[in-house]
Amino acid sequence: MRQSELLAALEEWEGRLAALSAESEAVSRRAGPDPVSSGLVRQREEGEARLRQRTSALRQLELEAANLKERATRHERALYDGSVRNPADLQRRQHELDSLRSQLDSLDERQLEQIELVEDDERELVRLDQALQERAQEVAAARAADEQRAPTRAQAEAAARAEIAGLTAQLPESVLRTYRRISQRRQPAVARVVGSTCSGCRLPLPHRIVEELHGDQLVLCENCERILLL
Numbered sequence: 001m002r003q004s005e006l007l008a009a010l011e012e013w014e015g016r017l018a019a020l021s022a023e024s025e026a027v028s029r030r031a032g033p034d035p036v037s038s039g040l041v042r043q044r045e046e047g048e049a050r051l052r053q054r055t056s057a058l059r060q061l062e063l064e065a066a067n068l069k070e071r072a073t074r075h076e077r078a079l080y081d082g083s084v085r086n087p088a089d090l091q092r093r094q095h096e097l098d099s100l101r102s103q104l105d106s107l108d109e110r111q112l113e114q115i116e117l118v119e120d121d122e123r124e125l126v127r128l129d130q131a132l133q134e135r136a137q138e139v140a141a142a143r144a145a146d147e148q149r150a151p152t153r154a155q156a157e158a159a160a161r162a163e164i165a166g167l168t169a170q171l172p173e174s175v176l177r178t179y180r181r182i183s184q185r186r187q188p189a190v191a192r193v194v195g196s197t198c199s200g201c202r203l204p205l206p207h208r209i210v211e212e213l214h215g216d217q218l219v220l221c222e223n224c225e226r227i228l229l230l
């Protein structure tokens, strides 16, 4: 095998290992606390606090209304049962009754608005509960799948490491250094020559370069510096 072929194989295996490592990291993340669930739990706590606050505001309005109603009833009784005869007194009571009734009307409106808010909060909590349940199922399913694939993943990682070690052992240190240097800047670092064109940068290669490729020395593309592979 030419050095360029070994390097191409090395690059491929390193790519596979990187993908497997990224997958392992994702698996570890999924095994830990789920940020989506935590966010939903937080939202639910906020929603519950809001619901408590709005429910207590509604109770307050109800108490206020009951109080106003009681006062209005007292005035009505006094006005219509004939117990109050003084015209000034009657007028004052009538005036107060009118004021109480208009206060009750506006209180009614505020109560209705508050009831709507409380109902919104209740619906939101139901929605969050559903979302939490669905998310818990998703997380459980993902973790089960991760666990099932764990042995295969470990095998694949071990195989990739073995391949990489085997290929690295066949290559001189200087060649590996060149490969690493290029790999840091260009991906892939090894580019196949297709019809005397570098597949990395898609520029045509001089005849001389293509000729050099038949030897075992590393040949780099003069344009993109990639290692050329015949």
Ligand SMILES: [Zn+2]
Pocket: 191, 198, 199, 200, 201, 202, 203, 221, 222, 223, 224, 225, 226
């Ligand atoms: Zn090139």
